[in-house]
Amino acid sequence: MFSLQGKKAVVTGGGSGIGKAIATILAKQGAEVHIIELGIEQASASLAEIKNDGGKAFSYACDVANHQAVVDAFKTIGKIDILINNAGIAHVGKVDTTSEIDFDRVMNVNVKGVYNCLHAVIPQLRLAGGGVIINMASIAALIGLPDRFAYSAAKGAVKAMTMSIAKDYINENIRCNSISPARVHTPFVDGFLQKNYPDNIPEMFEKLSKSQPIGRMGKPEEVGALALFLCSDEAAFITGCDYPIDGGFTTLNN
Structure with missing residues (x-):
């Protein structure tokens, strides 16, 4: 079960944390993993772990907020079966304590960066005859969190983009879901x-x-296990859904 043999996966922000956990578990299940990070050195630990475990992995230095750089990276990678849109940055602040510079920075990475990767991956998924997209949202997209104005706005956009992609490409065998960790x-x-x-x-x-x-x-590996399931053929009937993985936060705290 959950085999990804013969699949090619792209994981943005796959050098540490949740991205690293997802990259390594996809590789363990047979996927060829391509990690996009801001700098090559930031992907080194993930690459080493995957290769030491007998997996196949590559890395690319690319700022996901740079549209042309993302398009070029995806063209270099070629046919893709799986995209994990994980790269993102955090921010602490209410609306009146969030500067325009910080707001733009969060939106450029967490919203435009996701758009850039979605825009670039669709032609490559078509080459593969379809595929899977997982966008990393957050419980911040689902409920109000204190001092997380810009971050919540960005993750709300990610969740909405997920539903739009799922609807627009369902007839092209492209599934799209999001994961919302606490x-x-x-x-x-x-x-x-x-x-x-x-x-x-x-x-x-x-x-x-x-x-x-x-x-x-939560543990990064737990988010990785959920991502693996959603990427696998066992989840072939699932699209247009958001999956909170939050230890009961969104339901039991209210």
Whole structure:
């Protein structure tokens, strides 16, 4: 089950955290994985893990916010069966504390970056006779989160784009779904705690963990396992859906 033998997958932001977990599990199941990162060195750990496990992987330096660079990268990769739109950046702030510069930066990466990859991948999916797109949304697209104005707006757009793509290309054998994680323990979380709470990291880590009703943060590998299922032939009847993976956050906290 869940074999991806003979499939070619592109994972944006596949060098760390959730992207790395998705890239490695897809490779484990037989996919040839192409990782797009801002810099080649940022994909090195993922490439090493995949190749050490006998998998096949390649990396490309590309800013997903740069339309022509994305188009060129996807043309270089060629026929594609799977796209994981994972690259994104975070931002903390309410609308009145979010500068125009920061708002534009979040939108350029988290919205335009997703558009750029969607625009570039459709011709390559057609070459493959269809395929699968997974967009990384967030529970921020589903419920209000404090101090996450720009991020919530961007992830709401990602969820809406997912539904649009699913409807527009269903007759071309292209499936499109999104995944909406709650807080997942990634290097970003560790960096956030180190920067903002250097004197009480354990206490704040516990507080963040317990904000999920299940009592802990998610693991990148758990998001990877969900992505694997949605990419597999076992999920062939699923399109136009969003999947919260949130330890009960969106339903049990309200």
